[in-house]
Amino acid sequence: MLRGRDHQIAVLEELLTRARSGRGGALSFLAEPGMGKTALLECAVRRAGADFRTLGIRGIRQESSLELAGLHRLLGPLADRIECLPACQAEALTRVFDGNGAVDPYTLCTAVHALLTGTSHSGPVLCWLDDVHWLDRASLDAMTFTARRLGDRPVVMLFAAHNEHVTTPERDRLAGIPRLPLPPLDETASTEVLTDRCPIGVTEDLAAGLTELTGGNPLALVEMAAALTPGQLSGDEPPPETLPPESQLRAVYRRRFFRLSPDARRLALLAVADDRLDGRTLTRAALADRLDLRELEAVRAWGLVRVDGESITVPSPVIRSALYADAPLSERNTVHELLARVLDDDRQRARQVWHRAALACEANDGLAAELCEAAAEAGAAGRYTDSSRAWQRAATLTRDRGEQATMLLAAATDAWLAGRSRRSRFLVRQLTPAARQGRLRGRADLLRGEIELRDGRPATGARMLLDAAARLADHDRRSAVVALAYAGEASCLGGDLRRYLAIAERAAVLRRRHEAPDTELLFAHFEGMAATYQGHHHEAAEPLRRTVRLADATDDCASKVWASMAALILGDDRRTHELAGEAVRLGTGPDAAVKPWALAYLAMADLWLGRYPSATAHSLEGLRLARAAGQENHAVDHLATMALLAALQGDKDTARLRLDAVSDAATRRGLARPGAFTSWALACLELIEDRPADAAGRIRLMAGTWHAHPVVHVMATPHFVEAAVRCDERKGALQALEVFDRWATSTRNSVRLALSHRCHALLAGDDAEADEHFREALRLHLRGDSAFETARTELLYGHRLRRGRKPRAAREHLRNALQIFEYYDAEHWTGSARAELRAAGETAPPMAPKDAGELTNQQRQIARLAAEGATNREIAARLVLSHRTVDHHLRNVFVRLGIRSRVELPRFFS
Incomplete structure (x- = not known):
């Protein structure tokens, strides 16, 4: 099974299907050795099956200088068809086989084209060429000539080659043939490759470490898996540091290295020995050792280094480790000595x-x-x-x-x-027996626990952090309290609220009468959150307010995040935003690890303030930072928030795209909070798709499954009530609303109180009662900040009025809703408002053209990227959007700007 190549296989299948219906085409795979080019060609042959006549060859280096050697091998099975060609073409191909005299290049190209397309008259043809970088020039020119002319013939041609041999600054031997990239495998696919080849399985740490070492190269992963020892598989021995000596891939890079001149080898080793090599340092080293810098081009041409401005890097960790292992010891030492001499800057x-x-x-x-x-x-x-x-x-x-x-x-x-979380874990495991007790062990457990909290299994992290707190209590009381706070966060993230309450009780024992502000903040936070999780919202208010007040007396980044969490529970969204923003600004140096966590609460504050584009932007930044910092749990958290934001705005395709990226990781790691957000997002989608019973059931189950999270469950109540009313589950809706009302009342937040009244309006038994609640909800919305929720309330109110045969009154609310939805470019909700308006007897006018300053944040982001030349696929990947969503937003951008195509965009963003 080919792991991580679903897209490539789908493209191949589409090409073969098209050929079966009479239209051919060509593709080329250009990638580093070991990326699966040959495996994809074999997959194409299997999928073509008996329907196709299959021809194929693999380039041979020893024959690369023999003119027409490739065609001689490839076209041998078709020799009996040559006589059917026109005389001049038949003569050209006859000379290929008997080697008798020179052949006119153009005549040869047309002859190959005629032979292959003529063969397709009796059925589709698949022609594959592997390692085309070793084909002779004349053979490759004839095959690429044919490949560019297959549109109306049932012939499929596939080319596979190493990047550096086919595409150089001077020429591109496969120009004009569509290319299908083969990127490195992601962590999930890499783990699947390892698991396929290790029947007893691999630990998560080992799989992640090997993925990092191999750079996601499939062949490297296969060879690593085959060489793993039982001790490495169990974690008792350190993981391998390079490919095994008998590795085919290592042999490829070894041959390339030793084909270089002595100067080129020295230049290559300089990049291998120093992963931060720059042009200035390389130049100084070359001068000091009298190396010819022009030899660097040969190293680059063989794919052993990559030159990007002043940066000189090795393309992947697997190449670096293989070259370092195979280089002679004397050459390695010479390079280290040389670098030690030329690195003289203080930095x-x-x-x-x-x-x-x-x-x-x-x-x-x-x-x-x-x-x-x-x-x-x-x-x-x-x-x-x-x-x-x-x-x-x-x-x-x-x-x-x-x-x-x-x-x-x-x-x-x-x-x-x-x-580098995996490297950190490995180093902690190397601690000597002297570190297995006392303060040093406590600090080690605190580090391991924080890593597990942010990039592992929170349940495991909570145990480590509790051990750290016990060991640090007598040596470093402040660190012990921090360990307990992180243990509580891990328990909350993992959905183990009983453990959280037990940790809060344990923290209370450590509390003293006079505490420093940042330590007292943690104790107050424990007290307030414990009361919240038990449903005692009024008892929680005072300690949570104290937590928020104490945040003014500290510049500790994590303390600001704890305080922003408290402000969110209190319903003070502006204060939540302010505190989370302060934490983001403080997230530098050692506190940079806290920044993705802070951005999660900044996005949540924006969500409640109705600033959906800003919330998405903050989550995108949090996702980028989390992945750069090796904090996959926070990356999942941000993806779940972004999925919810897309679902709230009715963007089904983008929401499902993001949910697909969340679900496996959340389940595998036991992340309850992202799991709860995904359940909420799915419920929103089911409401949009008119499946209220499914939506209600999904939110109801949030309280009794592994992804239980009481705060998120309460936050989702307005959608639960809407779903329950539509499927006539009023009793459950009233019970849920009772809890939400207690929270909304305790916060005195206008938006939450407005949502409460909206829910009561939906549950109202008569129109007069519903009118009263809807009007109060709209009055409270005007005092709040969430314009999108205001529009949802207007839409629901307009729908009820129309159904109550009051179309004139309904139209006013529906117009207001439509205006807000159009501003947010919420396609689904705009369509719903327009449909309701039509049903109420009014047709809404189309959007008027606007200038670039009036685009939404997301439209502006998409338009700016498009103006810079990014494709729709690239924009979708960068912003984690579906292709359909990007298309939709660009169409609306064109309408708002009064333009017809993306080529006109640069003048708005110059």
Whole structure:
């Protein structure tokens, strides 16, 4: 089974289907070795089956200089058809087979085209060519000539090649043939490849580490899986650091490396040995070692380095590790010595000392001390990758076991801050027995627990954090309280509210009479949230307000997030937004790890304030930062929020796209809060699709499944009531509304109170009562901030008035709803409002053209990206939108701007 190639297989299937109906085409796969080009060609042959006549060859390097050798092998099965061609073409092909005399290139190309298309008269033809970079020039020119002329013939031609041999700055040997990219496999597909080949399974950490090491290269994953030892599979032994010695892929890069000149090899090793190599450093090294910099082009041409401006990098971790392992020790040492000489800038000190340390072959306490000093400087400057590597190398050079453990923990901490969570986990596991007790063990458990909270299984993280709190209580009380706070957050994220309450009780025992503001804030937060989770909203109000007040007395980033959470429960959305915004601004340096978490509450505040485009933008930024920081749980959280936002706005395609990205990870990791958001989003979609019973059932089940989350469950009540009314489940709706009313009343928030009145209006037994509640809801909406919810209330009120045979009164509310929905470019709700208006006896006018300043935020984002030349597919991937949604928004952008195509967009965004 080909993992992670569903899109490519679908494109191949479409091409074959088209050929069966009489129209052919061509595709090329250009990618690095091991990315699955040959596997896709084999897949195409299998799927073509007996319907197709299949021809194919694989390029042979030894024959690449023999003119027409490729055609000689490819066309052999069709030799008996040559006589059916016109004389000049038949003569050209005869010369291919007997090697008798020169052949006119154009005549040869037309002869190959005629032979293949003529063969297709008796049925479709599949012609595949693998490793075309080793085909002779004349053969490849004839085949590509044919491939560009297959539109009306049932012939499919597939080409596979290595990027660097076919496409160079000087020429493109496959120009004009559509290309199907083969990107690296994502983490899910990579794990599936490993699992397919390891019957006993692989741990999540091992799978993630191998995915990172291989860069998602399928062949590298297969070869790694085959070489794993039982100890590595169980986690008792460290994971491999490079491909096994017998690896085919490693042999490919080894051959490329040793084909280079000595100068080119030295230049390649400079990039391999230093993952932050820049043009200035490379130039200085070349001058110092009298290397010919022009040889760098040969290294680039073989795909061993990538040059992008001043940055010189190795294309993937698997190439770096393979080249470093295969390079002679003397050459490696020469490169480290050379880099240690030329890295003399203060910002490069950690790298310079690290390269000196790479030459050490035994313990050296003096060099270890230098590394520690350089690591501390790099960490203080925010260069955590450098500092982590320096700490780790220092640990290998020191003799003292206790100091070694301290250095490894520092390396793990900085790896975490650099966004390398898997590396951090590995380093923590290397701690010596001296670190398995006391304060150092407590700090290690605190780090491991935070990593699990943000990038693992929250239930596991909660246990680690509780252990950390117990070990730190006597040594570092503030850190012990923080560990308990994170343990509570992990329990909440995992849906284990009983554990949260138990942790809150444990925290209360540690509380003292006089606490520092940031510590007292955590205790007040525990008290308020525990009362909230027990449904005691009035008892929760005072400690939650105290939490918010105490936030003014601290600049601690995490404390601001705890306070924003408290403000959200209190219904103070503006204060939630303010506190979360402060946390985002403070999220620099060591606090950068908190920033994705802070953005989640900033997006939630925007959601309740009705600023859906802003909420989506903040979640997009949170998603980007979470993935860069190695915090997949926060990435899932942001995707779930974005799915809910899309569902609330009626964008079904985008909502389902985002939900698909959330569901597996939320289930696998046990993330209750994102799970609750996805249930809410799905319920919104089911309401839109007129399945109220399904929507009501989904929200009802939120209270009794693994994705239980009482706060989200209460927040979703207005949609539950709407669904329950439509499927006549009034009793359940009244019970749920009673809880929502208590929360709304305790918050005194206008939006929540308006939603409460809207729910009561829907449940009202007569029109007079419904009118009273709808009017009060609209009055409260005017005092609040959520324009979109105002429009939803206007629409529901207009619908009720129309159904009550009051079309004139209904039209006013429906017009208001339509105007707001059009502003938000909410296609579904705009359509619903227009349909209601028509039913009420009025036709709404089309949108008038507007200028770029009046576009919605999302329209402006899409239009700006389109103006910069991004395709719809690229825009959809960047903004996590469906293609249909991008198309819809661009059409509306054209209408609002009064233009006809995207080529006119740049003048609005210059």
